[in-house]
Amino acid sequence: MSAAQATTPLLAVRGVRAAYGKIEALKGVDIEINAGEIVALIGANGAGKSTLMMTIFGRPRARAGTIEYDGQDITGVPTHEIARLRIAQSPEGRRIFPRMSVAENLQMGADATECSEAEREAGLERVFALFPRLKERVAQRGGTLSGGEQQMLAIGRALMSRPRLLMLDEPSLGLAPLIARQIFDAIRTLNRQDGLTVLIVEQNANHALKLAHRGYVMVNGLITLTGTGSELLQRPEIRAAYLEGGRHG
Amino acid sequence: MSATSARPSHAAQPSGSAFILKKALISAAVALVLFSLMIGVRTEAGPQGGLIYWTRFGDLAALVGTVFGGSIIIELLRQWWGPVDKDRIVPKPVQSAMSFAGRWLAPALLVFAFLVPVIFYNQRYILDLSILVLTYVMLGWGLNVVVGLAGLLDLGYVAFYAVGAYSYALLATNFGLSFWVCLPLAGILAAFWGVLLGFPVLRLRGDYLAIVTLAFGEIIRLVIINWQSLTGGPNGVSGIPRPTMFGIPLTPGDDGLAAKLGIEFSPTHRIVFLFYLILAMALLTNWVTIRLRRLPIGRAWEALREDEVACRALGINVTTTKLTAFATGAMFGGFAGAFFATRQGFISPESFTFQESALVLAIVVLGGMGSQLGVALAALTMIGGFELFRGFDQYRMLVFGIAMVLLMIWRPRGLIGHRAPTVFLERNQAISSDLVKEGHG
Structure with a gap:
């Protein structure tokens, strides 16, 4: 990671504020993600984690601050153009297209980016190698998949645009622990083999911090703590707030 | 699971x-x-x-x-x-018979459609009815792009039908342009109005969108009624020229088609010509829609219907996607309108009431949103059934309404609720079992 940190970060969020109407969800957030890193963003319900992810994508727009991606200011860029800069996201609640087949769902991921037929094929192969279960279900409608398979599909769909930065919003939400572990394993594989940069938003702090190189803790629209994954896992306040008492890891 | x-x-x-x-x-x-x-x-x-x-x-x-x-x-x-969504166990022979029927229904219908003028040559009533049915099939297919594929509930579709009809009527009567020149113009004008409607409703969905489109349909009708100097107001436009067969008129005169072919003139020739014209236009609509569904834009329409937020997250430009859906649907409505004008020879605002929008929407919903064959069957049932129930006189609407309620109870997704996928894998590779066992997928 030391080599990556020497250069400019792939994504830099500086002093970003965002609001829904009068309710301010982000109150000046700074995060940095270096190329090749897995960064976890953890926090309680309503802390603003998902809002931050959506704001990076331009919806809602940042009211103040800047978002820089690969040295380019993307603060005011329309959402659909941000996706073409090879930032992909798997939104909260998976949001696959239930009446469309698995193959069509995956195609949708590649449709907005200008990629050749060969690249598309290669992308499909890559997704199927990562999640063989999807290949088995390729003609099935998305809505008929199980929760874990839908999450695989949502990640696979995001990967079809051959992103450099993948943002995942609560990939383990509502999944059985075994399936959640498979998803996290897949993310680790993507990072190690392809050098994919990942921002992962999670409530499941234990899993996410074990997976991530670095983590940020968000409370009420502000970043309150940051450090490497293992550092954060050791912090008593993290243990108290996110690990013990509530959900087990 | x-x-x-x-x-x-x-x-x-x-x-x-x-x-x-x-x-x-x-x-x-x-x-x-x-x-x-x-x-x-x-x-x-x-x-x-x-x-x-x-x-x-x-x-x-x-x-x-x-x-x-x-x-x-x-x-x-x-x-x-039993419950509507329950899986019913269908006996094997019935199942295979149904899949056989399902596979051959569309081609059989198509062949039958081509043969209608041959079979019913002497039955003017049936020919006229078939033309009417085909007009609604085309309208249904056009609206299907907006409602069935893109999931945008449009209650004002008749507006584009009216724009198409008046475009042709006014261009032909004022400037003497031929049907074949006016047809694309009518489509373009209708598409333009489709985009115009699309802009203000970009942020709307569902009920709100329905209300605005409903209002749009009424606005167009009221403008036509009140802009007397251009449209003739409630008196409509009369003397709209009949279509020619690429320049050859279908008239009894010496330069008419009958005289050129050396056959005896019959007014039925024109009806048969109109029949094949609307059949070709409807099939064109169908073909274009099927082609578009396989392209990224068609996929984007369907994805938009499923989940707008996810579309944005995937980098789909929701604005242009919606506008193209409106424009494409409107264009087909405009074509159908131009045909309607040339067939009737006279149009007035009375032909473009909300009832028409409702009828076309009912055809799309009854047919099963997004299903081309379903829409065709529904148009046949609705328009044909309407004529069939003529014997019930004043109870016609009642019988018809009951039939629709029953159909919606038993087939809530429409006659053909099945959606055919448009993407297939090139190669059907077998997946080895060690890849898909528990804990690896």
């Missing part, structure tokens, strides 16, 4: 005579409230200009009784049929 699906899904559905009775009583009570003023009390202006009224409690009682009885019958039918 299997653990949840094993739970009997109909356990939650109550049954038994108490439930049926309760439901019927509620329906009857609602009917009583509704009809007590509509039927129970009749008012009229008296001889002195004052309002007089009298009561019709007998009729009211009969109606409420009918609703009560009807509710019981419907509920009994429902329970006999």
Whole structure:
């Protein structure tokens, strides 16, 4: 990671504020993600984690601050153009297209980016190698998949645009622990083999911090703590707030 | 997965005579409230200009009784049929027969459509009816792009039909342009209006969108009525030229088609020509729609119907996607309108009321949103059925309404609720079992 940190970060969020109407969800957030890193963003319900992810994508727009991606200011860029800069996201609640087949769902991921037929094929192969279960279900409608398979599909769909930065919003939400572990394993594989940069938003702090190189803790629209994954896992306040008492890891 | 699906899904559905009775009583009570003023009390202006009224409690009682009885019958039918989404075990021979019918229905219908003028050459009534049915098939297919594929509920589709009809009528009567020049122009103008409607409603969905499109349809109609100097207002436009067969008129004169071919002139020639014209236009609509569905834009329409947020997250430009859906649907409506004008020879705002929008929408919904074959079948059923029920005279709408209610109870997703996928894997590779065992996928 030391080599990556020497250069400019792939994504830099500086002093970003965002609001829904009068309710301010982000109150000046700074995060940095270096190329090749897995960064976890953890926090309680309503802390603003998902809002931050959506704001990076331009919806809602940042009211103040800047978002820089690969040295380019993307603060005011329309959402659909941000996706073409090879930032992909798997939104909260998976949001696959239930009446469309698995193959069509995956195609949708590649449709907005200008990629050749060969690249598309290669992308499909890559997704199927990562999640063989999807290949088995390729003609099935998305809505008929199980929760874990839908999450695989949502990640696979995001990967079809051959992103450099993948943002995942609560990939383990509502999944059985075994399936959640498979998803996290897949993310680790993507990072190690392809050098994919990942921002992962999670409530499941234990899993996410074990997976991530670095983590940020968000409370009420502000970043309150940051450090490497293992550092954060050791912090008593993290243990108290996110690990013990509530959900087990 | 299997653990949840094993739970009997109909356990939650109550049954038994108490439930049926309760439901019927509620329906009857609602009917009583509704009809007590509509039927129970009749008012009229008296001889002195004052309002007089009298009561019709007998009729009211009969109606409420009918609703009560009807509710019981419907509920009994429902329970006999079972839950709507239940998987029914169909015997093997029936299954194979159905899949056989499903595969051959569309080609058979197409061949039949081509043969209609041959079979019914001497039956003007059937030919006229077929042309009407095909017009609605085309309108249904056009609206299907907007409603069925893109999921944008459009209650003002007739506006584009009107724009197409008036475009042709006005261009032809004022500038003497031929049908074949006007046809694309009518489509372009309708598409332009489609985009114009699309802009203000970009942020709207569902009910709100429906209301705005409904208003749009009415605005177009009112503009046509009131812009007398251009459109002739309520008097409409008459003397719209008949179409020519690429320049050769279908008239009894010396330069007519019959004279050129050396056959005896018959007015049926024109009807047959119109029939094949609308058939070709409808098939073009179908072909374009099927092609578009396989392209990224068609996929984006369907994805938009499924989940707008996800579309944005994938980098789909939601604005242009919606506008192209509106424009494409409107364009086909415009083509159909131009055809309507040339067939009738006379158009007036009365032909473009909300009822037309509702009829076309009903065709799309009954057919199963997004299904091309379903829409064609629904148009045939609706328009054909409308004629079939002519014998019921004043009860025609009633019989028709009941038929529609029953259909929606038993086939809530429309006649053909199945959606065919558009993406297939090039190669059908077998997946080795060690890849898909538990804990690896």
